[in-house]
Amino acid sequence: MIHLPNDDTSCGWYDALPDTAVNPPLAGEESADYVVLGAGFAGLAMARRLAELSPYSRILLIDAQRIGQGASGRNSGFVIDLPHKFALEHPDPAHKQKLLSLNRLAIKQLSKLVSKYNIHCQWSAVGKFQGAVGPRGEAYLDHFEHLMKDLGEPYLHVGAEKLSKVLGTRYYSRAIFTPGGYLMQPAALVRGLAQSLPDNVEILENSPIRGISKENGYWRLQGDNGVVKTPDLLLGTSIFTREFGYLKNRLLPVMTFASWTRPLSDEEMQRYGGQLNWGLTPADHAGTTLRMTADRRILVRNSYKHVPKYGASVTDAMRKRIREDHRQVFLARYPALADVPFTHTWGGVYAISRNFTNFFGQLDDRVYASACDNGVGAAWGTISGTLLADFVMGESSPALKDIRQVTGMPSLNPPEPFLGMGVKSRIHLAKWQSRSEL
Numbered sequence: 001m002i003h004l005p006n007d008d009t010s011c012g013w014y015d016a017l018p019d020t021a022v023n024p025p026l027a028g029e030e031s032a033d034y035v036v037l038g039a040g041f042a043g044l045a046m047a048r049r050l051a052e053l054s055p056y057s058r059i060l061l062i063d064a065q066r067i068g069q070g071a072s073g074r075n076s077g078f079v080i081d082l083p084h085k086f087a088l089e090h091p092d093p094a095h096k097q098k099l100l101s102l103n104r105l106a107i108k109q110l111s112k113l114v115s116k117y118n119i120h121c122q123w124s125a126v127g128k129f130q131g132a133v134g135p136r137g138e139a140y141l142d143h144f145e146h147l148m149k150d151l152g153e154p155y156l157h158v159g160a161e162k163l164s165k166v167l168g169t170r171y172y173s174r175a176i177f178t179p180g181g182y183l184m185q186p187a188a189l190v191r192g193l194a195q196s197l198p199d200n201v202e203i204l205e206n207s208p209i210r211g212i213s214k215e216n217g218y219w220r221l222q223g224d225n226g227v228v229k230t231p232d233l234l235l236g237t238s239i240f241t242r243e244f245g246y247l248k249n250r251l252l253p254v255m256t257f258a259s260w261t262r263p264l265s266d267e268e269m270q271r272y273g274g275q276l277n278w279g280l281t282p283a284d285h286a287g288t289t290l291r292m293t294a295d296r297r298i299l300v301r302n303s304y305k306h307v308p309k310y311g312a313s314v315t316d317a318m319r320k321r322i323r324e325d326h327r328q329v330f331l332a333r334y335p336a337l338a339d340v341p342f343t344h345t346w347g348g349v350y351a352i353s354r355n356f357t358n359f360f361g362q363l364d365d366r367v368y369a370s371a372c373d374n375g376v377g378a379a380w381g382t383i384s385g386t387l388l389a390d391f392v393m394g395e396s397s398p399a400l401k402d403i404r405q406v407t408g409m410p411s412l413n414p415p416e417p418f419l420g421m422g423v424k425s426r427i428h429l430a431k432w433q434s435r436s437e438l
């Protein structure tokens with residue numbers, strides 16, 4: 001009995017998309033040269049690259065949900081070039097430069113695809129603000145500046161006055177702007193990437209795989225109404241990889257949540273007084289991510305939960321409390337928009353590891369995975385998925401060499417109930433310590 005993805009149906013990004021025809025589910029007996037399981041950024045990139053390298057192979061890309069309903073379609077839409085959070089603290093400068101160049105390769109690849117296939121996903125090279133509310137956040141900003149200097153990366157100080165003209169709020173005391181990040185509409189990008197896959201990739205949606213086994217040299221994937229056989233299995237299943245028995249006690253399932261408004265009217269835009277299409281991440285990691293989208297919606301994201309059963313771990317009462325917390329965060333920034341309601345609140349699950357290490361490579365006989373992106377999977381999923389396909393096909397490149405050097409084995413977790421208690425208390429402590437930055 002495995003736990004399947006169990007995402008809520010209230011993701012604003014997905015709801016904002018027009019309806020599209022559903023791809024068929026897995027039915028009957030199928031066989032394929034390659035199966036890619038999971039159609040987030042990682043799985044999409046694996047399937048595309050396999051198809052490029054092996055244009056006459058039959059490649060099945062299978063997802064339990066509709067394309068765009070998983071974490072890749074429900075995140076905050078930052079495609080980040082810089083190594084993130086703990087990766088930025090890595091003692092080896094060469095390690096960080098490799099992460100930076102891998103992320104930039106991903107951005108280049110996505111930019112090319114967005115332009116080639118005319119994917120309407122608000123893809124914008126607008127950089128990103130890292131914002132502080134008070135002294136605690138400012139101390140983090142100072143540290144961040146020091147890390148940027150070490151990396152030799154460009155950045156700008158943005159004072160309160162200038163920042164308020166962009167953000168339409170005086171809530172932040174200052175920020176650091178870095179120019180290399182992109183913003184996008186994640187569900188639209190994921191859908192566009194899926195729709196532009198080469199012809200030899202077939203997508204099966206609404207097709208949960210409940211178990212895998214090896215029979216006569218083939219992997220057999222068991223679905224609800226069908227089964228598929230393949231010699232080579234690539235897992236783009238992120239945290240759910242552990243459900244198949246791999247990386248079992250090494251990945252931590254974490255959920256974070258977002259809410260957004262409807263698009264602001266012209267009159268509300270006047271009251272808002274800021275600019276369109278920017279993104280701010282918190283200087284203190286446990287703070288709030290804030291975005292004004294290109295289509296005039298204000299989005300807030302914060303709160304973390306340890307979710308051993310993924311979406312099923314979250315009750316309606318928890319969701320209600322999170323939405324109320326988001327509302328307080330919104331009102332503190334935009335009191336003049338108190339009459340603008342939230343239309344959506346949603347959550348999404350991703351994997352972190354205690355040593356903040358990403359897994360990339362082979363898990364079993366002809367089973368491969370890129371898993372555990374530690375919460376920044378748009379760029380990382382894209383490049384790791386691409387390079388995993390290269391790895392499977394025996395290609396070689398400097399980028400493949402780099403990714404093998406910067407990835408490794410996520411560390412083992414303590415057993416339950418100690419793990420759950422430990423993660424819960426760390427999340428609570430971080431929230432309490434960062435309350436002034438929320």
Ligand SMILES: Cc1cc2nc3c(=O)[nH]c(=O)nc-3n(C[C@H](O)[C@H](O)[C@H](O)COP(=O)(O)OP(=O)(O)OC[C@H]3O[C@@H](n4cnc5c(N)ncnc54)[C@H](O)[C@@H]3O)c2cc1C
Nearest residue numbers: 038040041042064070072075076078209240348376377378
């Ligand atoms: C609210 C939120 C905000 C975030 N903000 C950002 C951000 O701004 N920038 C950023 O880079 N990252 C962000 N992240 C993290 C990012 O979304 C993830 O790191 C990224 O989506 C991981 O991509 P992936 O392809 O590896 O996995 P996923 O997107 O999780 O894809 C895995 C897929 O596997 C499928 N699957 C799993 N099990 C099965 C099964 N048994 N059978 C069939 N299919 C299965 C799932 O349905 C899913 O579609 C955020 C996450 C959340 C939740």
